[in-house]
Amino acid sequence: MNWEPWTGCYRMSAGCDQCYFYGPNAKRYGQNTIEKTDKFDWPIRRNKKGEYNIKGDKILATCFATDFFLPEADEWRKEVWKMIKERQDIDFLILTKRIDRFLESLPEDWGEGYDNINIGCTVENQEMADYRLPLFLSYPMKRRFIACSPLLEEIDLSPYLAGVDHVSLSGENGRDARECDYDWVLNIRDQCVKAGVTFWFKSTGTFFKRDGVVEKINPFKQGSLAKELDISFLDGKKLF
Numbered sequence: 001m002n003w004e005p006w007t008g009c010y011r012m013s014a015g016c017d018q019c020y021f022y023g024p025n026a027k028r029y030g031q032n033t034i035e036k037t038d039k040f041d042w043p044i045r046r047n048k049k050g051e052y053n054i055k056g057d058k059i060l061a062t063c064f065a066t067d068f069f070l071p072e073a074d075e076w077r078k079e080v081w082k083m084i085k086e087r088q089d090i091d092f093l094i095l096t097k098r099i100d101r102f103l104e105s106l107p108e109d110w111g112e113g114y115d116n117i118n119i120g121c122t123v124e125n126q127e128m129a130d131y132r133l134p135l136f137l138s139y140p141m142k143r144r145f146i147a148c149s150p151l152l153e154e155i156d157l158s159p160y161l162a163g164v165d166h167v168s169l170s171g172e173n174g175r176d177a178r179e180c181d182y183d184w185v186l187n188i189r190d191q192c193v194k195a196g197v198t199f200w201f202k203s204t205g206t207f208f209k210r211d212g213v214v215e216k217i218n219p220f221k222q223g224s225l226a227k228e229l230d231i232s233f234l235d236g237k238k239l240f
């Protein structure tokens with residue numbers, strides 16, 4: 001399930017250039033105005049019986065169509081932290097390209113982190129890995145993962161894998177997507193094997209290069225082809 005308390009975003013780094021929601025070919029979401037959605041308080045809404053509308057024991061992918069740490073959402077985020085704290089029975093999954101705004105965005109009672117939050121730092125190339133991941137690893141949080149999404153080049157993650165629970169990887173999707181080379185994918189997988197970190201090859205992206213040949217993959221097949229290649233190892237972790 002996805003929860004978007006706000007909508008709107010804008011380019012942050014190279015990985016945003018073909019953003020599905022706000023990039024050059026965005027159709028449904030082709031705007032950069034940041035505003036609250038009508039689902040802002042969704043996790044704490046109750047029905048007439050006084051029960052939460054969203055039952056517990058769920059994973060809520062939070063801000064996957066915007067960025068949780070946008071400065072424009074600073075005031076709203078204070079309320080969102082309270083909702084997250086109230087719903088200890090839900091796992092909130094937060095993915096961001098703005099991890100450098102983490103410390104200034106925390107609630108006062110954060111301490112070493114809330115138990116029910118899993119934070120993902122997105123890195124699309126070596127430059128962003130070398131900038132974002134040392135910061136990411138230095139911040140207090142209970143669970144963390146790295147999302148190579150979209151993967152734009154070979155990345156050496158090996159200096160940053162200690163203390164990370166999981167790595168997910170996707171190629172870029174879209175008409176003008178940049179190609180994703182299977183050798184880069186296998187290389188990152190090897191790094192995860194050596195570090196004992198679970199790995200999920202989630203999607204090939206649109207232009208997938210294998211053995212020197214670039215193939216155009218239908219959007220509906222990018223996930224299934226990645227799965228068919230059978231290189232993920234998840235050790236019982238839930239997919240998201």
Ligand code: SF4
Pocket residue numbers: 009010011012013015016019020021022064065066067097
């Ligand atoms: S941060 Fe994410 S949602 Fe925002 S423009 Fe970049 S890719 Fe799109």
